[in-house]
Amino acid sequence: MSISTIVWKKDHVRLIDQTKLPHELVYLDCYDVEPLCDAIKRLSVRGAPALGVAAGFGVLLGIKDFTGHDRHLFNAHIEQVCAQIGASRPTAVNLFYALDRMQMVVEKHPHEDVPAVCRLLEKEAMAMFKEDQQVCRQMGNFGAKLIRKGGTYITVCNAGALATSDYGTALGVFYSAQAEGKDFKVFSLETRPLLQGARLTVWELMQSKIDVTLICDNMAASVMKNQKIDGIFAGADRIASNGDAANKIGTYMLAVLAKYHKVPFYIVAPESTFDLSIKSGEQIPIEQRGADEVRSFGGCKTAPDKVKVFNPAFDVTDHGLIKGIVTEKGIITPPFKTNIKRAFLNG
Numbered sequence: 001m002s003i004s005t006i007v008w009k010k011d012h013v014r015l016i017d018q019t020k021l022p023h024e025l026v027y028l029d030c031y032d033v034e035p036l037c038d039a040i041k042r043l044s045v046r047g048a049p050a051l052g053v054a055a056g057f058g059v060l061l062g063i064k065d066f067t068g069h070d071r072h073l074f075n076a077h078i079e080q081v082c083a084q085i086g087a088s089r090p091t092a093v094n095l096f097y098a099l100d101r102m103q104m105v106v107e108k109h110p111h112e113d114v115p116a117v118c119r120l121l122e123k124e125a126m127a128m129f130k131e132d133q134q135v136c137r138q139m140g141n142f143g144a145k146l147i148r149k150g151g152t153y154i155t156v157c158n159a160g161a162l163a164t165s166d167y168g169t170a171l172g173v174f175y176s177a178q179a180e181g182k183d184f185k186v187f188s189l190e191t192r193p194l195l196q197g198a199r200l201t202v203w204e205l206m207q208s209k210i211d212v213t214l215i216c217d218n219m220a221a222s223v224m225k226n227q228k229i230d231g232i233f234a235g236a237d238r239i240a241s242n243g244d245a246a247n248k249i250g251t252y253m254l255a256v257l258a259k260y261h262k263v264p265f266y267i268v269a270p271e272s273t274f275d276l277s278i279k280s281g282e283q284i285p286i287e288q289r290g291a292d293e294v295r296s297f298g299g300c301k302t303a304p305d306k307v308k309v310f311n312p313a314f315d316v317t318d319h320g321l322i323k324g325i326v327t328e329k330g331i332i333t334p335p336f337k338t339n340i341k342r343a344f345l346n347g
């Protein structure tokens, strides 16, 4: 599955407006940082790696109309743009990883004039975009080894082409397995409240002619009990040094169920999703979203207007529930603390 989820068009960012899928494939053009931040908050563009790419392109939007030649003013301006983008969504560390890389370009070239730094920043944003495509395919190839012919798998939310610049993380495993000639089945959880599973994952897998069956989130236990499930594949928004992994709300529930039913549970995520500055999942900031996402859907009220709502967008799966983390460097297995370090810090 290859799709242009988000691209840089010289003076604007073009992205698929994912709030309109699956019924309309509509593109949204953002010419400024503010509309891009709004698109991120609304989930027009979403998924951790895609948010990283969006952040890099967002910085390009923020600098394109900078007129002066004073490097101090330019540096201060970049800082303000990064702060604005960084305030859009808190959980996916890929967004902050991309902003850090953009800021690093500025810091590493203190003597270049403003147009030269702008060119370097564009190069860096494009490099992150291309790296994302490459690492997704590498993860897919490693993960495909875990898929057996005739097997049945479960996924949650959307960790596909739409959540990256193309191809995907967890769904990339399915695409690579399909490319190897394996046939298999996938159950997709619908993923309330915003239905990324029903609207996006099902759309992607159907386009790719992968055998997908949609289930409500509360059917997962029964499906694991009554069908032979060979594995669960989910993406991640932030993984701590000990392997605790934040992903879409409901992922932890799946991992707990997987342990009870003896189903292997895998996370698929690139290095840019690891936050080695934190020890455990307890330190991962969890985004809380608006009550109306739970009280209604698609403009239809589904609950009394004033009912109290709890709406965390993500949960954290304890590393003890994870059988392996598929990365572009290979599949990391327990003990995660040691093996994550070994994979990424040559420790």
Ligand code: MRU
Pocket: 043, 046, 047, 048, 049, 092, 156, 157, 158, 159, 160, 163, 164, 168, 169, 170, 196, 234, 235, 236, 237, 247, 248, 249, 313
């Ligand atoms: O709120 P969203 O739709 O941005 O949440 C996305 C997820 O939870 C994905 O599973 C995660 O970002 C991994 S994407 C490859």
